[in-house]
Amino acid sequence: xxxxxxxxxxxxxxxxxxxxKAYEDEEILVFHDIHPWAPVHLLIIPKLHIATxxxxxxxxxxxxxxxxxxxxxxxxxxxxxTNGFRTVINCGADGGQEVYHLHMHVMGGPRxxxxx
Ligand code: AMP
Ligand code: ZN
Numbered sequence: 001x002x003x004x005x006x007x008x009x010x011x012x013x014x015x016x017x018x019x020x021k022a023y024e025d026e027e028i029l030v031f032h033d034i035h036p037w038a039p040v041h042l043l044i045i046p047k048l049h050i051a052t053x054x055x056x057x058x059x060x061x062x063x064x065x066x067x068x069x070x071x072x073x074x075x076x077x078x079x080x081x082t083n084g085f086r087t088v089i090n091c092g093a094d095g096g097q098e099v100y101h102l103h104m105h106v107m108g109g110p111r112x113x114x115x116x
Pocket of ligand 1: 008017019031032033034035036043089090096097098099100
C-alpha cells in the first residue's frame, strides 16, 4: 500500500492534517514532533506508506533509508544543533512504536530533555 487513508502520517503527507514542516522532497517529508522530547525534535518520514522498519526490503528501500539517515545531520545543522543529536526508530509493539508509518526521530539541543 503506498498510501493508507486511515494513517495519521499519510494524512500529514497529503496535507489533510497540518504539520510544521522542516524539509520536503519527492519521497521524504520532515516535520516537527507535536510532543517534542528535546529542544529540536524532528520526524523524518518516507511519503510512501511503510508501516514499520520490519516492513522494509533491502532491495526496495535501502536507498530511501540511506537518504533519510543522511538528512539527519544536515537538518540538525540547519536547526543550529551543534553539540550532537539522537536518532531513534521505534519498531512494532515491543519497540514502543505508536504511529504505524515508518519514521525516524531526530532530537537535539541543550539538555536536560523532557525524555530520552
Ligand atoms: P513513535 O512512538 O515512534 O511511533 O512516535 C510517534 C511520534 O509521533 C510521537 O513522538 C508523537 O508525539 C508524534 N506525533 C503524533 N501525532 C503527531 C502529529 N499530528 N504531528 C506531529 N507529530 C505527531
Ligand atoms: Zn502512512
